[in-house]
Amino acid sequence: xxxxxxxxxxxxxxxxxxxxxxxxxxxxxxxxxxxxxxxxxxxxxxxxxxxxxxxxxxxxxxxxxxxxxxxxxxxxxxxxxxxxxxxxxxxxxxxxxxxxxxxxxxxxxxxxxxxxxxxxxxxxxxxxxxxxxxxxxxxxxxxxxxxxxxxxxxxxxxxxxxxxxxxxxxxxxxxxxxxxxxxxxxxxxxxxxxxxxxxxxxxxxxxxxxxxxxxxxxxxxxxxxxxxxxxxxxxxxxxxxxxxxxxxxxxxxxxxxxxxxxxxxxxxxxxxxxxxxxxxxxxxxxxxxxxxxxxxxxxxxxxxxxxxxxxxxx
Numbered sequence: 101x102x103x104x105x106x107x108x109x110x111x112x113x114x115x116x117x118x119x120x121x122x123x124x125x126x127x128x129x130x131x132x133x134x135x136x137x138x139x140x141x142x143x144x145x146x147x148x149x150x151x152x153x154x155x156x157x158x159x160x161x162x163x164x165x166x167x168x169x170x171x172x173x174x175x176x177x178x179x180x181x182x183x184x185x186x187x188x189x190x191x192x193x194x195x196x197x198x199x200x201x202x203x204x205x206x207x208x209x210x211x212x213x214x215x216x217x218x219x220x221x222x223x224x225x226x227x228x229x230x231x232x233x234x235x236x237x238x239x240x241x242x243x244x245x246x247x248x249x250x251x252x253x254x255x256x257x258x259x260x261x262x263x264x265x266x267x268x269x270x271x272x273x274x275x276x277x278x279x280x281x282x283x284x285x286x287x288x289x290x291x292x293x294x295x296x297x298x299x300x301x302x303x304x305x306x307x308x309x310x311x312x313x314x315x316x317x318x319x320x321x322x323x324x325x326x327x328x329x330x331x332x333x334x335x336x337x338x339x340x341x342x343x344x345x346x347x348x349x350x351x352x353x354x355x356x357x358x359x360x361x362x363x364x365x366x367x368x369x370x371x372x373x374x375x376x377x378x379x380x381x382x383x384x385x386x387x388x389x390x391x392x393x394x395x396x397x398x399x400x401x402x403x404x405x406x407x408x409x410x411x412x413x414x
Contacts, residue, residue, distance in 0.1 A: 104406075104413035111400050118400060122392045126385065134374060135367030140359035147355065151346045161339050168331040175323025182315040182322070191311060198307040201300035210291045219283050226279045226286065231272065 111117050129137070154160045293299060345351050366374055375381045399405050 104410040107413070108400075108406055108409055115397075118396050119393060122389055122396055125392070126389060130372040130375075130381065131370050133368060133370055135363050137371065138359060138363055138367070140356050140363055144352065144356040144359055148346060148352055151342065155339065155343045155346055161335060164335050165332050168335065172323050172326050172331065175326065176320050178319035178323070181318055185319065186315060191315065195308040195311050198311065199304040201297070201304050203295050203297045203300045206291050206295040209295060210287065213291065214284075214287055218287065222283050222286050223279055226282060227275060230275045230279065234275070 294303065372381065
């Protein structure tokens, strides 16, 4: 019969035993075929049951709301810009990515932007621009003195105002009719401009510059913007969307089908063989093993583990 006190002493006093245990676990995971590690039926059911259970629990939504509100409160209190928080070495690759020339498909872009909200925006812009331009064409009225010429000019000004008000009223009506007809044409010009390969570099630079503009604002500003989204209502909407998705039989079929296809295509390979050539095992195993060892050490040194080990050895 093994002695629990001796086993506990060995595990706690000789670190190599715990290192060997962690290494054995990782090796087993890496050498097992993916088909043994992933059971589509079991994993699919576990994911959906966990999701459905969380959505049914009212405490989950409250917990998310509390975390969001606490995060937004912290952001609002931070007056430093994001430039002080984000390393420049991390920003530049993002800007390089956004700067790459890209010309979207005109038909797809038009379908997305030709919306009533965009038409209202362009109507306001065009109407104000044309109205302002028309007002600039009105003849200026300047004082010409007190003589007969001034009297004639005054009379002419009164007449001009009477005629001008009627012309202005008709002009406003024509501007409205013209703008309503010109909106589609304006949207087409905008789409063609964005999709023209000659302008791809310019729009790429604009996307890149937007990163610097965004990072220059204080963190508190972003906190205020997030607060405008009404996080509680946002969580409620997301909760409803996830609830509808989780209840769908189609989601269950899609999830299982995706897992079954993965196992069918790659299931004969071990995890190590699947990762071969990617560099992921070499890059991630050392820090992962260190992390697992640290957690294992905490567990082994706890009284809960000692009590469990004594029960096993009885």
